[in-house]
Amino acid sequence: MSKYDGLDNAVIFDFETLSTDRVNGVVVSFAMLNFSESRMSSDIPHTFEELLSKVNYIKFDVKDQVKTYKRKISKSTLDWWNSQDKEIKKDQLTPRDDDKSISELYDFFMLHKPTNANKYYSRGNTFDPIILDYIMEQSGKNTPYNFWETRDTRSVIDGLSWGTKLKNNFTPEGCEGYKTHDPRHDIALDVMRIQSLVLATEGLHAENESV
Numbered sequence: 498m499s500k501y502d503g504l505d506n507a508v509i510f511d512f513e514t515l516s517t518d519r520v521n522g523v524v525v526s527f528a529m530l531n532f533s534e535s536r537m538s539s540d541i542p543h544t545f546e547e548l549l550s551k552v553n554y555i556k557f558d559v560k561d562q563v564k565t566y567k568r569k570i571s572k573s574t575l576d577w578w579n580s581q582d583k584e585i586k587k588d589q590l591t592p593r594d595d596d597k598s599i600s601e602l603y604d605f606f607m608l609h610k611p612t613n614a615n616k617y618y619s620r621g622n623t624f625d626p627i628i629l630d631y632i633m634e635q636s637g638k639n640t641p642y643n644f645w646e647t648r649d650t651r652s653v654i655d656g657l658s659w660g661t662k663l664k665n666n667f668t669p670e671g672c673e674g675y676k677t678h679d680p681r682h683d684i685a686l687d688v689m690r691i692q693s694l695v696l697a698t699e700g701l702h703a704e705n706e707s708v
Contacts, residue, residue, distance in 0.1 A: 545675075
């Protein structure tokens with residue numbers, strides 16, 4: 498049974514991986530966050546701290562993926578991780594006793610998505626959703642949403658900032674303490690990016706109406 502989160506109608510998710518191979522690459526962790534699109538243009542917008550507190554997170558057993566599912570680790574991706582912040586690398590790559598099999602991802606996703614979700618966001622629809630599709634196929638499950646419900650935050654951000662020089666990886670105000678390459682922080686930050694642009698657009702509309 499899915500968890501009900503009131504007005505939350507959208508989900509955003511992100512993998513950290515040990516390969517850019519979307520079919521057979523090893524995945525390190527997965528984070529998903531439920532949020533309300535309507536709150537983005539309301540008097541009670543999301544805060545970064547609130548979003549972080551709502552993130553659901555699962556870390557995967559790397560050895561099990563290699564042994565049981567024949568998934569692969571890329572040397573170039575591993576080298577990239579070795580160049581990152583030591584604390585983030587330790588948090589993401591250190592094996593733990595409670596690391597989960599990728600076969601548990603479907604139940605994890607179904608448990609934590611809101612019952613009224615109708616949009617599923619990722620940073621780019623050519624990466625994370627494809628990884629999820631193939632994990633579902635390997636574990637004998639269906640993708641836990643309809644293909645037409647997928648959304649791409651890069652495209653949303655680029656669309657909302659069209660005509661400006663704003664980059665889609667900007668850090669909005671109120672997101673102090675952000676940790677790069679932590680999927681929990683990455684998805685919360687993307688929601689805040691979209692929200693900041695929605696609020697800015699609402700402000701411009703209000704100014705135009707008052708003229």
